Structures are given as C-alpha cells and as structure tokens.
Amino acid sequence: MRTELDVDALLGNDGKHVIACCGSGGVGKTTTAAALALRAAEVHGRRTVVLTIDPARRLAQSLGMEALDNTPRPVAGVRDGSLDAMMLDMKRTFDEVVASHTTEERAAEIFANPFYQAVSSTFSGTQEYMAMEKLGQLRATGRWDLIVLDTPPSRSALDFLDAPARLARFLDGRVIRLLSASTPGARRSMLSLMGASAAVFTRVFNKVLGGHLLTDVAEFTASLEDTFGGFRKRAEATFRALQDDQTSFLVIAAPEPAAVGEAVYFTRRLTEERMPLDGMILNRLTPLAAGLSAERALGAAAQLEEADADDPVAAVLRTHADLARRRAAEERVAARYEAACPEVPQRWLPSLGVEVVDLEDLRRFGAAAAGVDR
Amino acid sequence: MTASARPVPRLHVVTGKGGTGKTSVAAALALALAGPGRRVLLVEVEGRQGIASLFGTAPLGYEERHLASGAGGGEVFGQSVDADEALLDYLAMFYRLGSAGRVLQKFGAIDFATTIAPGLRDILLTGKLKEAVSRTESGRMAYDAVVLDAPPTGRVVKFLNVTVESGRLAKTGPIGKHSRSVARLLHSSQTAVHLVTTPAAMPVQETIDAHRDLMAADLPVGRIIMNKVAGAKTGEVTSEELEAGLARAGIAPDESLVRGLAAEYESARTEIQAVDAYRDRLERLGRPVEELPLLPEGVDLSGLYQLARELRPGGPYED
Numbered sequence: 001m002r003t004e005l006d007v008d009a010l011l012g013n014d015g016k017h018v019i020a021c022c023g024s025g026g027v028g029k030t031t032t033a034a035a036l037a038l039r040a041a042e043v044h045g046r047r048t049v050v051l052t053i054d055p056a057r058r059l060a061q062s063l064g065m066e067a068l069d070n071t072p073r074p075v076a077g078v079r080d081g082s083l084d085a086m087m088l089d090m091k092r093t094f095d096e097v098v099a100s101h102t103t104e105e106r107a108a109e110i111f112a113n114p115f116y117q118a119v120s121s122t123f124s125g126t127q128e129y130m131a132m133e134k135l136g137q138l139r140a141t142g143r144w145d146l147i148v149l150d151t152p153p154s155r156s157a158l159d160f161l162d163a164p165a166r167l168a169r170f171l172d173g174r175v176i177r178l179l180s181a182s183t184p185g186a187r188r189s190m191l192s193l194m195g196a197s198a199a200v201f202t203r204v205f206n207k208v209l210g211g212h213l214l215t216d217v218a219e220f221t222a223s224l225e226d227t228f229g230g231f232r233k234r235a236e237a238t239f240r241a242l243q244d245d246q247t248s249f250l251v252i253a254a255p256e257p258a259a260v261g262e263a264v265y266f267t268r269r270l271t272e273e274r275m276p277l278d279g280m281i282l283n284r285l286t287p288l289a290a291g292l293s294a295e296r297a298l299g300a301a302a303q304l305e306e307a308d309a310d311d312p313v314a315a316v317l318r319t320h321a322d323l324a325r326r327r328a329a330e331e332r333v334a335a336r337y338e339a340a341c342p343e344v345p346q347r348w349l350p351s352l353g354v355e356v357v358d359l360e361d362l363r364r365f366g367a368a369a370a371g372v373d374r
Numbered sequence: 375m376t377a378s379a380r381p382v383p384r385l386h387v388v389t390g391k392g393g394t395g396k397t398s399v400a401a402a403l404a405l406a407l408a409g410p411g412r413r414v415l416l417v418e419v420e421g422r423q424g425i426a427s428l429f430g431t432a433p434l435g436y437e438e439r440h441l442a443s444g445a446g447g448g449e450v451f452g453q454s455v456d457a458d459e460a461l462l463d464y465l466a467m468f469y470r471l472g473s474a475g476r477v478l479q480k481f482g483a484i485d486f487a488t489t490i491a492p493g494l495r496d497i498l499l500t501g502k503l504k505e506a507v508s509r510t511e512s513g514r515m516a517y518d519a520v521v522l523d524a525p526p527t528g529r530v531v532k533f534l535n536v537t538v539e540s541g542r543l544a545k546t547g548p549i550g551k552h553s554r555s556v557a558r559l560l561h562s563s564q565t566a567v568h569l570v571t572t573p574a575a576m577p578v579q580e581t582i583d584a585h586r587d588l589m590a591a592d593l594p595v596g597r598i599i600m601n602k603v604a605g606a607k608t609g610e611v612t613s614e615e616l617e618a619g620l621a622r623a624g625i626a627p628d629e630s631l632v633r634g635l636a637a638e639y640e641s642a643r644t645e646i647q648a649v650d651a652y653r654d655r656l657e658r659l660g661r662p663v664e665e666l667p668l669l670p671e672g673v674d675l676s677g678l679y680q681l682a683r684e685l686r687p688g689g690p691y692e693d
Contacts, residue, residue: 024392025391025392025393025526025528026391026392026393026394026526027392027393054528056575056576056579057579058575254393256393256672257427257672258397258422258424258427259393261427262422284393288634288638289633289634289635289637289638290630290631290633290634290635290637290638291630291631291634292625292631292635296625299623300620300623300624300625301623303622303623303624304619304622304623307622311619312609312610312611312615312619313611313615313616313618313619313620313622313623314619315609315611315639316611316616316619316635316636316638316639317623317635319638319639319642320635320638320639322604322605322670323638323642325670325671326668326670326671329670329671329672330672333672353641355574355575355576
C-alpha cells in the first residue's frame with residue numbers, strides 16, 4: 001500500500017519556505033506549481049510567490065505574468081491571502097547579478113563581451129543556475145512565507161541539480177584559470193608553472209575553437225573574478241540552502257515509462273544529495289467515472305452487437321473498456337515508482353479533462369491534489 | 375519512385391513537446407523506413423536511453439548496434455551519441471590526437487571545451503549525424519536513412535540552428551568550418567524536421583510555434599504527426615437507452631454506473647470533436663497531417679510495429 005502524500009499538511013507547514021517541483025518535461029510541472037501556490041495562499045493564508053520558467057501562454061495570462069520584467073507581480077483574482085507570480089528571464093537575471101556586483105563601467109564591459117552574451121543566453125546550465133540565483137534573491141527579501149519553484153525543462157531532471165555546479169565549476173575552475181593566464185602578458189609565468197602542458201592545451205583549443213574565442217573567454221572570466229569572484233561559492237551556498245529542512249522537494253511525474261523512470265532516478269539523486277524530498281505527484285491519469293471492469297464491458301458490448309452490430313450502447317461500453325484498459329496500463333507503469341521508492345508518499349491525480357488555464361481550474365486542481373472537494 | 379524534383383530526405387529529425395511520444399514516433403518511423411534491403415540508423419542525443427527502453431534492450435552506446443528488423447524487411451540500428459565521445463572522435467579525425475585526446479579528457483578539458491564554446495556540444499552531435507548520413511561503405515551509403523530522436527520542440531530550433539550561430543562565433547577555427555558544412559545539410563532538402571503532437575491545446579500550440587520558428591530559421595519542416603488519437607465513435611445515447619442496453623446485456627443499470635458511463639462517453643465524444651478542431655488548426659500550416667492511434671496498453675514492441683505500419687502506407691517518406 002502506498003503512503004498518501006498529505007498536500008495540505010505540506011502547504012500549511014509554517015516551517016517550509018521553499019517548495020521545488022521537479023520532473024521531466026510534459027508532466028504538468030508548471031500547472032502543479034501554480035495550483036499548489038494558489039492553494040497555499042487561499043486556503044492556508046500564506047504569503048506566497050510562484051516562480052515559473054516557461055508557462056503556457058494562457059496560464060501565464062491568468063497569472064498576470066505577461067509583463068516579463070523579471071519581478072514578482074500580484075496575481076489578480078486571488079480570493080483570500082496574497083499570491084505573487086513571476087516568470088524567470090534568464091538573461092535579465094544574469095545581467096542583474098553582474099550589475100549588482102560591480103561598477104557601471106565594468107558591467108558595461110562585461111555586457112559587451114561576446115562570450116558573456118553567448119553564455120548568458122544560450123549556455124545549457126544558465127537557466128538552472130539563474131533559477132537558483134533568483135530563488136536566493138527572493139528568499140533574501142523575506143517578503144514571502146512560501147516560494148513555490150517550477151524547475152526548468154531540463155533535458156533530464158538531473159540537470160537541475162548538476163547544471164549550477166557545472167556552470168560554477170566552469171567559471172571558477174582550474175582550466176579557465178589556465179586559460180586566463182595563458183593570454184599574452186601572463187603567458188611566461190604560467191608556462192613555467194605548468195610546463196609544456198599549458199602550451200599544448202592552448203594550442204589545441206586555439207586550433208579547434210578559433211583564437212579570438214579564447215581571448216573573449218579569458219577577458220570575461222578575468223573581469224568576473226575581479227568583481228565578484230567565487231561563482232562556485234555562490235552555487236555551493238544555494239545548494240546547501242536547498243538541503244535545509246525549510247525546503248521541500250516534490251517530484252512530479254506522469255504515468256509513462258520515461259517520466260516514471262526519470263522520477264525514480266531523480267528521487268535517488270535527491271536522497272543521495274540529502275535533499276528533503278517530501279513526495280511524488282503523479283499527474284495525467286486517465287479519469288474513470290464508472291466502476292465496471294474492461295472485460296465485463298467488452299463482453300456486454302459483444303453480446304449487444306450480436307443482436308445489432310451498430311448498437312449505440314455497445315459503443316458506450318467499448319469507450320469505457322478502452323478507458324479502463326488505459327488506466328490499468330498507466331497504474332502498472334506508476335507502480336514501478338512505488339516498487340523503487342516505497343518510502344516516498346505519493347498522490348495520484350486523474351486529469352481534469354480540460355486544459356488548466358484560469359484560477360478556477362487551478363483551484364480545482366489544487367483541491368484534487370489535496371484530496372478534498374474544494 | 376515518383377519523378378519529384380525534391381530530393382527524398384535522408385535525415386529525419388523527430389521533435390515534439392514532452393509527453394507527446396516523440397521517441398515512440400521516431401522509433402516507429404525508423405522501422406517504417408527500413409523497407410526491403412534498407413538500413414536505417416536511429417539516434418538519440420540526450421543520453422536518456424529512451425530508445426533502449428522502448429526496444430527492451432541493453433543501453434545504447436556510442437557504437438552503432440543492430441536494434442531490430444524493420445517493418446519492411448530491412449534493418450534498424452541504434453546509437454546514443456555523446457558529445458564527449460564525439461569530440462574525441464573529432465580530434466582523432468582531424469588532429470590524430472589519439473592518446474593525447476585521452477589525456478585532455480582526464481584533465482577535464484573535454485568537459486571544459488564542450489561547456490565553454492556555446493553550442494559546441496550541439497555542433498558535435500549534429501556533426502556526428504552528418505557523418506552518419508554521408509558515410510559510405512563498400513561503394514554504397516552506409517545508411518539509407520538516419521532518424522533522430524531530437525530534443526523537444528522548445529529547444530529544437532536552437533539545437534539545429536546552433537551550427538549557424540557558432541559558425542558565426544567560431545569564425546576562424548576548423549570548428550567554424552565544420553559547423554558551416556553541418557549547417558548546409560541541416561538547412562537542405564536532405565533533412566526533414568517532423569513535428570509530433572497530441573490532440574491537446576498545449577502540444578498543438580507548441581507545434582504551431584515550432585513550425586513558425588523552424589520556418590524563420592529556414593529549417594526544412596517535414597510532416598506533422600498527431601499521435602495518441604483516440605478511436606472514432608459518434609452518435610448520441612440517452613440515459614434511457616443506456617439503461618435498457620445494460621439490462622439487455624445482463625448488467626444491473628444502477629444510477630451511478632449509468633451516470634459514469636454517460637459522462638465518460640460524453641467526454642470521449644468531446645475529445646473526438648476536439649481532434650477535428652486541432653486537425654484543422656494544424657492543416658492550416660500547409661503540411662500533411664498524419665494520425666497515429668492511441669494504444670490503450672501503451673507502446674510496447676508490437677505497438678511500435680503497429681505504429682510503423684500506420685506510417686508506411688503511401689510511402690510518404692520513401693517516394
């Protein structure tokens with residue numbers, strides 16, 4: 001028997017200040033995050049903010065997140081309590097980090113560097129790293145009791161944990177120091193330290209990547225180190241903050257082999273990293289309204305069709321049989337999670353049958369997640 | 375064979391929103407393309423081992439491996455391309471670095487290089503695809519077609535267009551030159567980017583957005599595949615008819631059962647009507663829209679062959 005996740009107990013827990021929803025793409029992460037945030041605000045009276053990454057357009061509209069100014073804005077139409085929402089603008093967040101740590105002149109230099117432009121808008125770990133940065137910023141203001149975080153649609157759930165460290169390692173690592181030191185001017189001292197390997201290194205990379213790219217990178221990292229060295233330190237601090245018990249991780253999944261596989265993998269990683277994992281929410285189950293086995297429905301349909309091949313009631317029964325078989329197959333897939341992670345409380349949610357686009361839909365979703373009528 | 379002026383695509387890029395089943399469709403397409411005597415390579419690039427788990431085999435590696443017999447008697451091979459391996463491959467090919475490459479890897483340099491140059495990772499991956507598409511073995515093409523289980527719609531344009539971007543960034547190095555040649559393939563009629571969607575609002579919207587972005591980036595859009603389409607059932611049924619029918623079939627027509635069945639049937643009918651509306655929206659893009667059925671038990675190996683048969687008739691991919 002799986003343990004049921006008590007969503008209301010989690011949302012109402014005053015000791016929890018961050019809820020991070022993670023999972024692979026297409027499992028309803030953003031919707032879940034928004035619905036939980038709304039419920040925390042309306043039902044539990046907590047001052048809440050939801051930080052989303054890439055919401056569907058209509059959901060973004062109903063949450064009033066079209067301004068795109070990278071700051072939380074109040075959501076209109078919230079009945080009791082207060083809910084703010086924002087959509088992460090990765091480049092803007094990176095710019096803010098740079099601007100807040102250096103002089104205007106120096107910041108302008110960094111912004112103009114082609115490598116900075118590339119890293120801040122296309123680097124595959126930047127979005128994850130900036131989500132962490134923004135989370136840190138929001139926490140530091142103390143304006144909210146609860147921050148609900150929708151994690152980026154990474155190529156795998158794993159990236160979310162790894163990417164910030166990877167970006168930090170890269171910006172802060174020894175290879176980049178080597179490169180910074182290998183640019184003209186500092187070359188001699190570096191060569192004497194590193195011997196021939198540095199030379200081989202620089203030669204190969206210059207050859208492969210093209211010389212000017214290395215110069216851009218070296219300049220970029222030099223200016224970053226000057227102004228606010230220790231990217232790695234920042235990433236580590238954020239990582240540690242996620243480990244404390246004020247944070248709660250929820251793994252979101254859908255009843256498909258790949259999504260459940262990712263959920264299992266992610267659960268293991270969270271446990272290994274000693275991140276506080278509080279539950280798993282399984283979205284998108286096929287809803288069943290009638291309690292009749294697929295076999296019984298098919299048998300009855302066949303019987304009716306013997307008398308009349310086009311019996312409309314047979315069509316109704318076959319529709320039900322299809323749904324029941326779908327649901328049974330989904331539950332078999334979902335059961336893999338329980339087998340692999342028996343200690344994690346779960347909540348299974350049949351889909352609402354409509355696209356979740358407004359606050360009323362989110363309320364219904366939140367109530368279903370909490371297992372109550374409203 | 376038709377006397378079409380447009381060359382037949384040999385690189386099939388399959389993308390879609392997460393959850394639409396793009397991996398299953400890519401696999402089914404590979405099976406469908408493997409007609410008599412043909413060899414097809416099915417590739418994944420995100421290390422998720424989605425292909426291996428679909429076919430129920432051991433995890434795929436960097437080396438191509440036989441995966442299954444095609445639906446038409448050909449052969450399908452599978453491969454999981456990893457950027458680090460591709461870079462070593464690349465260095466070995468162009469610089470004869472061999473063991474030196476391994477040293478660089480140990481030093482964290484490979485990780486560094488694929489991290490540092492924005493998009494280098496993607497260039498290496500698409501470069502490997504180009505190599506597979508153009509490789510010849512004993513006087514004929516090694517593969518008649520290459521099918522890529524691509525990143526999802528949200529990232530696919532960046533993934534495919536990165537070669538243009540970085541060709542601009544890495545102007546001088548051989549990577550720049552290399553990426554320009556990969557870009558030529560990806561932007562040519564030898565490539566087709568197929569968009570997988572389900573009959574639901576968000577995936578359809580993402581498909582329309584992706585189509586627009588692909589066109590804007592001058593990338594060749596292939597077909598639109600609406601996956602997981604539930605069977606066609608029509609006709610209205612009243613509660614009275616339902617009660618009577620259940621009774622005839624020997625099932626006690628209690629009120630909650632009748633209400634439940636009626637509700638399920640009604641929402642299934644709404645869904646089917648919605649499918650028509652979604653098909654109309656997608657057809658307005660001016661591309662062929664193909665439909666694949668929802669398999670109630672999920673997609674297993676026999677389900678893949680079933681989907682492959684659905685994709686094959688008329689040979690739109692082979693004509």
